[in-house]
Amino acid sequence: xxxxxxxxxxxxxxxxxxxxxxxxxxxxxxxxxxxxxxxxxxxxxxxxxxxxxxxxxxxxxxxxxxxxxxxxxxxxxxxxxxxxxxxxxxxxxxxxxxxxxxxxxxxxxxxxxxxxxxxxxxxxxxxxxxxxxxxxxxxxxxxxxxxxxxxxxxxxxxxxxxxxxxxxxxxxxxxxxxxxxxxxxxxxxxxxxxxxxxxxxxxxxxxxxxxxxxxxxxxxxxxxxxxxxxxxxxxxxxxxxxxxxxxxxxxx
Amino acid sequence: xxxxxxxxxxxxxxxxxxxxxxxxxxxxxxxxxxxxxxxxxxxxxxxxxxxxxxxxxxxxxxxxxxxxxxxxxxxxxxxxxxxxxxxxxxxxxxxxxxxxxxxxxxxxxxxxxxxxxxxxxxxxxxxxxxxxxxxxxxxxxxxxxxxxxxxxxxxxxxxxxxxxxxxxxxxxxxxxxxxxxxxxxxxxxxxxxxxxxxxxxxxxxxxxxxxxxxxxxxxxxxxxxxxxxxxxxxxxxxxxxxxxxxxxxxxxxxxxxxxxxxxxxxxxxxxxxxxxxxxxxxxxxxxxxxxxxxxxxxxxxxxxxxxxxxxxxxxxxxxxxxxxxxxxxxxxxxxxxxxxxxxxxxxxxxxxx
Numbered sequence: 184x185x186x187x188x189x190x191x192x193x194x195x196x197x198x199x200x201x202x203x204x205x206x207x208x209x210x211x212x213x214x215x216x217x218x219x220x221x222x223x224x225x226x227x228x229x230x231x232x233x234x235x236x237x238x239x240x241x242x243x244x245x246x247x248x249x250x251x252x253x254x255x256x257x258x259x260x261x262x263x264x265x266x267x268x269x270x271x272x273x274x275x276x277x278x279x280x281x282x283x284x285x286x287x288x289x290x291x292x293x294x295x296x297x298x299x300x301x302x303x304x305x306x307x308x309x310x311x312x313x314x315x316x317x318x319x320x321x322x323x324x325x326x327x328x329x330x331x332x333x334x335x336x337x338x339x340x341x342x343x344x345x346x347x348x349x350x351x352x353x354x355x356x357x358x359x360x361x362x363x364x365x366x367x368x369x370x371x372x373x374x375x376x377x378x379x380x381x382x383x384x385x386x387x388x389x390x391x392x393x394x395x396x397x398x399x400x401x402x403x404x405x406x407x408x409x410x411x412x413x414x415x416x417x418x419x420x421x422x423x424x425x426x427x428x429x430x431x432x433x434x435x
Numbered sequence: 436x437x438x439x440x441x442x443x444x445x446x447x448x449x450x451x452x453x454x455x456x457x458x459x460x461x462x463x464x465x466x467x468x469x470x471x472x473x474x475x476x477x478x479x480x481x482x483x484x485x486x487x488x489x490x491x492x493x494x495x496x497x498x499x500x501x502x503x504x505x506x507x508x509x510x511x512x513x514x515x516x517x518x519x520x521x522x523x524x525x526x527x528x529x530x531x532x533x534x535x536x537x538x539x540x541x542x543x544x545x546x547x548x549x550x551x552x553x554x555x556x557x558x559x560x561x562x563x564x565x566x567x568x569x570x571x572x573x574x575x576x577x578x579x580x581x582x583x584x585x586x587x588x589x590x591x592x593x594x595x596x597x598x599x600x601x602x603x604x605x606x607x608x609x610x611x612x613x614x615x616x617x618x619x620x621x622x623x624x625x626x627x628x629x630x631x632x633x634x635x636x637x638x639x640x641x642x643x644x645x646x647x648x649x650x651x652x653x654x655x656x657x658x659x660x661x662x663x664x665x666x667x668x669x670x671x672x673x674x675x676x677x678x679x680x681x682x683x684x685x686x687x688x689x690x691x692x693x694x695x696x697x698x699x700x701x702x703x704x705x706x707x708x709x710x711x712x713x714x715x716x717x718x719x720x721x722x723x724x725x726x727x728x729x730x731x732x733x734x735x736x737x738x739x740x741x742x743x744x745x746x747x748x749x750x751x752x753x754x755x756x757x758x759x760x761x762x763x764x765x766x767x768x769x770x771x772x773x774x775x776x777x778x779x780x781x782x783x784x785x786x787x788x
Contacts, residue, residue: 234651236647236650236651255650256647256650256651257650257651257652257653257654257655257656260651260652260653261653265652266651268648272645272648274640274641274644274645274648275644276640276644277637277640277641277644277772278771278772278777280776280777280780281637281772281776284634284637284774284776285637285638285641285649285652285654286652286653286654287634288653290634291634292633292634292635292774293633293634293635293637293638293654294635295630295635295662295663295666297635298629298630298633298634298635298636299626299629299630299633300629301629301633304633304634305775308634308774308775308776308779309775309776309779311776312775312776312777312779312780313779313780313783315776315780316779316780316783316784325784328777328780328784329777329780329781347652351652351653
């Protein structure tokens with residue numbers, strides 16, 4: 184089976200600093216792939232490179248058989264790659280519902296010539312509202328639909344971010360520490376949601392995570408980065424017992 | 436003591452209110468809703484006024500079946516007399532001329548607004564756009580001023596009469612012009628309300644709050660910004676046409692940075708992101724404008740040496756500082772977005788319970 188996402192020798196230099204160094208990896212369709220490594224090992228940069236929000240120095244990103252390197256972030260999103268951010272990155276001055284509605288693709292009312300003609304997009308908006316209702320319900324945020332995003336708890340913000348990404352109907356979801364700043368029990372719930380989304384909707388996940396005890400319960404395969412390079416890869420059991428990984432990660 | 440004609444003053448204030456409303460609504464759409472800091476408002480207003488200066492001198496005589504006389508230089512007086520006669524005796528030509536003026540001004544300003552946003556697209560910080568427009572506006576003004584044949588350099592073009600000039604009674608004609616200004620302001624308000632409370636308005640607010648995330652969620656941010664600049668510029672230019680007609684005069688001196696700042700004061704005072712706030716700000720500034728003028732005359736007649744026009748600048752500065760410090764959201768804070776989606780979800784939840 185061809186992988187959904189394939190990275191070929193990705194490199195990113197910031198002046199003299201090589202943040203990502205010759206990283207190649209593959210994300211099979213329908214998998215939950217973990218990406219771990221100490222702080223500053225280049226994981227977030229790698230996510231930014233895939234989404235196009237940071238320019239590549241060299242290398243190729245192949246998604247669904249097409250080379251998407253050098254494309255703009257909005258084009259990449261349209262192709263089906265959505266992302267979550269490490270810091271809560273919602274529209275804090277909008278309600279949870281508006282946050283969920285914004286990423287819906289090809290909205291008629293988003294064109295300035297249709298926008299003033301309420302009737303031309305009203306039905307479509309109602310359909311989107313129902314889809315958003317379902318997405319919010321899926322992450323148990325339906326009761327909060329009318330609240331400003333800034334009024335949600337840290338865990339709810341993370342869940343809303345996932346719901347918002349889902350509204351763009353992605354095939355691949357890149358999450359950068361989905362449990363950062365979240366209580367341990369809720370962190371486990373977030374991963375249960377992720378597994379459910381994979382099972383029910385076939386969404387593929389690439390997840391940067393520091394809470395290995397949770398990640399290892401859910402990941403199918405794990406890549407380890409260290410100082411911009413790929414240090415190791417393998418199943419959860421292989422990584423957990425990998426000597427080099429234990430050394431850089433746990434200081435064993 | 437000076438006598439104030441209350442009726443005429445009210446008409447003058449409301450006319451000014453209509454014109455200022457167009458400018459304030461245009462800036463509110465750009466900055467208040469989409470976060471594009473347009474510091475070149477005077478430029479886009481001036482495009483409307485210059486268009487009027489050109490159509491009244493070149494197009495109007497043709498529409499009236501006459502031959503255009505060069506408006507500048509030695510034939511200046513003759514040209515002025517010709518257009519005044521046409522405006523007084525041929526209202527149809529005046530109205531057709533005005534309609535075409537609106538269309539040309541809208542197309543020109545919209546194109547400049549769209550292009551300005553696109554050109555400055557590569558400047559990542561949107562405040563560069565603000566600087567480019569600020570400087571660009573002043574540069575265009577100086578270039579227009581330097582061109583002898585365009586709108587007659589520093590002489591400007593007078594006799595840019597409002598379309599109801601043919602009505603003999605000046606009070607009646609002023610009243611009709613006021614109604615025209617208020618009608619256009621109302622249309623702009625209704626349009627901008629519709630635009631704001633739509634998925635497009637939601638995207639613009641998203642763009643204002645976080646550009647990177649909005650791009651990451653699949654939105655063509657640069658295009659959206661250029662579009663709202665085009666829309667705002669069209670509205671500003673229509674305000675500019677009325678501005679010229681209201682004074683009966685097109686002169687580059689009217690389009691200095693102060694005009695831009697006046698519009699900013701309206702929006703900050705009324706409420707950033709709130710179209711009703713923009714109207715309120717426009718009304719308050721129109722009132723202040725009139726009363727500082729009356730105050731200036733009164734002071735002058737009483738032999739005071741205080742230059743009241745400077746009092747206006749000082750007052751505006753103080754208002755801006757006070758608002759930013761104590762009420763940054765403006766007199767009327769931004770209201771929530773209503774696209775109808777919340778009502779749908781509310782109904783759905785209600786049906787479950």
